Amino acid sequence: MSTIHWTENSTPQSARWHSENAAPVPRLTVVADDRTRADDAYRQACEGTALLWRGDFHNARQLMRAMGRRLDRKPPRPGTSPSESFHLHRRRSSHRARVLGKLLVLLDDDYTLTLRRAPDVRQACLEAYGPPQGRTAVSLRELLGVIGAHQWRLKGLVVPALGTRIHPHYGVFAPIRDEYVDLVAHAPLPPATRHSLATSTAFDLGTGTGVLAAVLAHRGIQHVVATDISPRALTCATENVRRLALTDRIEVSGPGLFPQGRADLVVCNPPWLPARPTGPVEQGVYDPDGTMLHGFLAGLSAHLRPGGEGWLILSDLAEHLGLRTRRQLLDAVRAARLRVVDKIDTKPRHPRAKDAADPLHTARRAETTSLWRLAPAP
Structure with missing residues (x-):
């Protein structure tokens, strides 16, 4: 089991790290909230720093969309052949996933997401991850995929x-x-x-x-x-x-x-x-x-x-x-x-x-x- 570490209110904290894409544990994690500017979040994520979100859930989604818009400012480079275009597209998609994957949320022992205006994600996480194994940090991007999959499973x-x-x-x-x-x-x-x-x-x-x-x-x-x-x-x-x-x-x-x-x-x-x-x-x-x-x-x-x-x-x-x-x-x-x-x-x-x-x-x-x-x- 991998463990993620950060400091919050001058107190060292840790949680289990989970990534479906086998992303490595972030080498540095800082706390982010509603005061965090999109430019700062984007810069830190590009540098490899993870941001553990402690603010409003919907604001976290807006921040991730804002980071995505910054990624899209640079148009994709066309390849000189179809295979090169494919590999450039895959590389761009991988970079996008790495950057947006640096925005994290913390799931409690029972998969509760204790953020303001957060949905109840316990059943969705239970279906995707199995029985809970303690406090777990996951990327918001992955969690949104888990929520979407739960809706498909229901409907x-x-x-x-x-x-x-x-x-x-x-x-x-x-x-x-x-x-x-x-x-x-x-x-x-x-x-x-x-x-x-x-x-x-x-x-x-x-x-x-x-x-x-x-x-x-x-x-x-x-x-x-x-x-x-x-x-x-x-x-x-x-x-x-x-x-x-x-x-x-x-x-x-x-x-x-x-x-x-x-x-x-x-x-x-x-x-x-x-x-x-x-x-x-x-x-x-x-x-x-x-x-x-x-x-x-x-x-x-x-x-x-x-x-x-x-x-x-x-x-x-x-x-x-x-x-x-x-x-x-x-x-x-x-x-x-x-x-x-x-x-x-x-x-x-x-x-x-x-x-x-x-x-x-x-x-x-x-x-x-x-x-x-x-x-x-x-």
Whole structure:
């Protein structure tokens, strides 16, 4: 356990330090309140000094927004290539997270946030962090994410392909982009599966919230095994399966990638960009060296029944960003002794695809999301 130290009213203080992004303990922490000027807070944060907020909660949010505006004064530097633009964007985002992450709040022994006009964050923190372990300092930016995740967990997200809601948990990738869900909902099932739905089995690898496992069950697959390497995802998927009354059809298993046995259909929606995530939420987007993608391809043939297929749901955004080529993807498919049966494409419908101010707008505008139907090569 890491410990953060500061002095308040001439008295040395300490608390447990927690960061979901594994940010190091600040080397220096000072107390800040409603009298703290945004320019001073921004300068100290850029220098690496953390500010433990002891004023009004809403004023803390305003201060963080003011610090963000100061970060935005310098326009992003364009890259000479798509890959350089991506790495510059990631570097800028990382710097922004480091600076804004220096504004801290203190959670009491029961996760109470004792600031004026502060919301009750106890349940949200319990869901995200588990049982309290004493006074804990966290960044305000992270806490706001925890609060937002709690609201998603309560209200859920509508999934049109299911006609109902999925309830994401903190740190689990939420199905806010429904085009990939629709691909799984409408792609033709493998012939062997269509002819024997009553005995069909499917694997959903990297299930996250369990949304694709639920879609497969709604399509008539009798037994779906949903796996994930994340304990948070396994808990989330289990809860959603129970909410959807699909416990007799969907088995949540893990942590791991492939379960034991073989299936008629193996579905995998790996992170789309081969880059290093900076926190748990980004693990649904970034996959260093395409580890999950290559793991799926390498193990697919050994886990398919005769006549079965593997469905790889993948965006080509990495190709437009110069992070992976189409040839590299197809070479990996061939190296795994697989063949492409078909490829079904769709265009993204999320708002960022139309945001001309996005530094990666050119790549996002050209992006296509595909469902690759794969089978063992003869």
